[in-house]
Amino acid sequence: MFRWLFGKKNKATNTNTQADIDEAESEAWYEAKSLFLCDLLGEEHTHVMHAIIPYVVGGGLDLYFYPNGIPGTGIATKELDDPHGEGPSNRLYNNYELVMFTRHAVDMENAKDDAAPFGRAMSNANAILNLIARYSSDATLNPFETCEFPEEMEDVGGKCLIFCDYEPKQPAVAIDLGLMLIIEIHRSEMEYARASGGRELIALLKEAGHYPYSDLDRPPVV
Numbered sequence: 001m002f003r004w005l006f007g008k009k010n011k012a013t014n015t016n017t018q019a020d021i022d023e024a025e026s027e028a029w030y031e032a033k034s035l036f037l038c039d040l041l042g043e044e045h046t047h048v049m050h051a052i053i054p055y056v057v058g059g060g061l062d063l064y065f066y067p068n069g070i071p072g073t074g075i076a077t078k079e080l081d082d083p084h085g086e087g088p089s090n091r092l093y094n095n096y097e098l099v100m101f102t103r104h105a106v107d108m109e110n111a112k113d114d115a116a117p118f119g120r121a122m123s124n125a126n127a128i129l130n131l132i133a134r135y136s137s138d139a140t141l142n143p144f145e146t147c148e149f150p151e152e153m154e155d156v157g158g159k160c161l162i163f164c165d166y167e168p169k170q171p172a173v174a175i176d177l178g179l180m181l182i183i184e185i186h187r188s189e190m191e192y193a194r195a196s197g198g199r200e201l202i203a204l205l206k207e208a209g210h211y212p213y214s215d216l217d218r219p220p221v222v
Contacts, residue, residue: 029083032175033097037076040168040179041099042069047108049126055079061130063122066099067106070168072213073118075100075125080133081177088136092143092165093178098133099166100125100182101212121215124184127155128214132182141180144198146190160190162198166212184214192222 038044045065053059056079066074081087081095088096102121110116114123131149132141141147143165149156166181183205185193193201204221205211 025083030078033078033177036175036177037064037066037078037097037179040166041066041074041076045106049111049122055133060126061133063126063129065106070101072101072103073106075102075122075129076179077129077133080136085176088141090140090142090180093180094176096178096180098129098136098180098182100129100214103213103215125214128159128161128182128184131156132161143180144193144202146193146198148190160185160187162190162193162201164202164212181212182214183212184216186216186220188220188222
């Protein structure tokens with residue numbers, strides 16, 4: 001089991017203040033979470049995409065990049081949960097973060113350029129992750145369920161998604177946290193998942209070599 005370590009002292013009283021404890025707890029949770037994600041996704045990239053306005057006060061997510069695991073790049077969150085389990089949960093995880101994948105190699109110089117392959121993938125993942133992150137604070141998103149955005153929504157209108165737990169191996173880091181994968185899929189694939197089951201669609205995506213990527217420059221599997 002992971003143990004929280006509190007060592008910072010208040011110099012005036014030589015006791016821990018509540019602010020000290022909260023800060024130490026949050027830092028320990030963040031460090032454990034970072035190790036957990038690296039264990040599943042590979043070493044983290046040195047650059048982070050920081051939001052101008054922090055997510056906790058209604059702004060956007062900071063996004064973290066993982067180019068050293070499977071081919072391509074994982075794009076993950078680290079801000080959805082806290083040490084007290086106040087973030088999103090589902091029938092599988094008490095706490096979870098989100099991840100999406102693109103086949104494109106990380107390209108930080110063009111990460112904000114929609115004309116560049118990685119820039120387009122980054123923009124798409126950024127829009128989807130931010131919306132699903134907010135949605136997950138109120139809704140329960142379980143593995144193999146699907147989601148579609150209304151056509152009138154800006155940037156994401158008409159997009160179809162499927163959720164899946166992402167654990168390619170047993171993590172070595174002991175922490176009460178899971179990783180939920182979001183995959184953008186073709187509409188015909190979403191309809192198949194709703195008719196035949198999301199687990200069956202995930203199996204088809206794996207068989208065709210498209211899992212866990214959200215790039216739609218591929219033919220549908222159904």
